[in-house]
Amino acid sequence: MxxxxxxxxxxxxxxxxxxxxxxxxxxxxxxxxxxxxxxxxxxxxxxxxxxxxPDQYALLTQIEDELIEDLKHYLNTANLHEEDEAIDMTVSLLDYFSSKHEECLTLLNEGADSTFQQKVTNVAESFMIKNWMDIYDFDQDTSKYISTFIISGGIQVIKMWMAKGMVQSPKEMARLINDLINKGVEGVR
Missing domain, CATH: 1.10.10.60 (Homeodomain-like)
Structure with missing residues (x-):
């Protein structure tokens, strides 16, 4: 053959x-x-x-790792220094989650034995600290707290958006997420 x-x-x-x-x-x-x-x-x-x-755990790890590599690719092509670029990057990520809707929703499910959410968190955190937190000159501990807060909230919003059938467009959700991050609740009113 x-x-x-x-x-x-x-x-x-x-x-x-x-x-x-x-x-x-x-x-x-x-x-x-x-x-x-x-x-x-x-x-x-x-x-x-x-x-x-060797087992079902290795198969799941490969699935997660392939999705994480895709996420890294999306994040590495973005520049978060400008708000419009941050929104465009968020739209791209939401488009990605939308295109992999079933896989991501399944792996982000609360009942899953998956490490996918932690892997997403780790990638986003390292990216955020490297490319965003240095703009604000926070110390390392403060950067960690802020990135954890933003990433955890962002992941939960994305999970809810996917679970509710992605009614809002990726652009609408990107604007909401970025407004919450940059302006807080007052900026969303």
Whole structure:
């Protein structure tokens, strides 16, 4: 068999395994999901699963890490020094969350055995401290408190937006989030 066919097969197998795990995560926590269930849903045998992943936790980690790499890409292309650029970057992030709606909502679910929210928080925090907090010249502890407050609130707003069916446009939500961050509750009135 050619290398190209093997690569396509490998990609396909990993895709169906990821899709199967994501479907099962909508129904129950990872700790209750077996390899057998994943394989049955993916219509592959267990040995094929084990050729790609040691367990369901490694599969979930790969799914999370791929989403996190995408988030890093979005964040690294943004410049938060200007409000319009911050809004554009937030719109891009919301567009990304919208395009990966099911995966992100499933992984951000309170009942999930996922570390995805913590990974998102860590990426956003390091990005924020590196690119935003230095503008205001806060000490490290103050920067950490502020970034934790902003990021936690932002993640909760995004989760609520996705759970409610993303009725508002990404632009509307970006403006709301940025107004809350930059102007507080008074700026949203």
């Amino acid at each position: 050619t290398s190209e066919k093997l690569d396509r097969r490998k990609k396909y197998t990993r895709m169906v395994l990821k899709d199967s795990l994501m479907q099962l995560l909508k129904e129950k926590p990872l700790s209750s999901i077996t390899i057998k269930e994943i394989c049955e849903m993916a219509d592959i045998n267990r040995s094929t699963f084990y050729a790609h992943y």
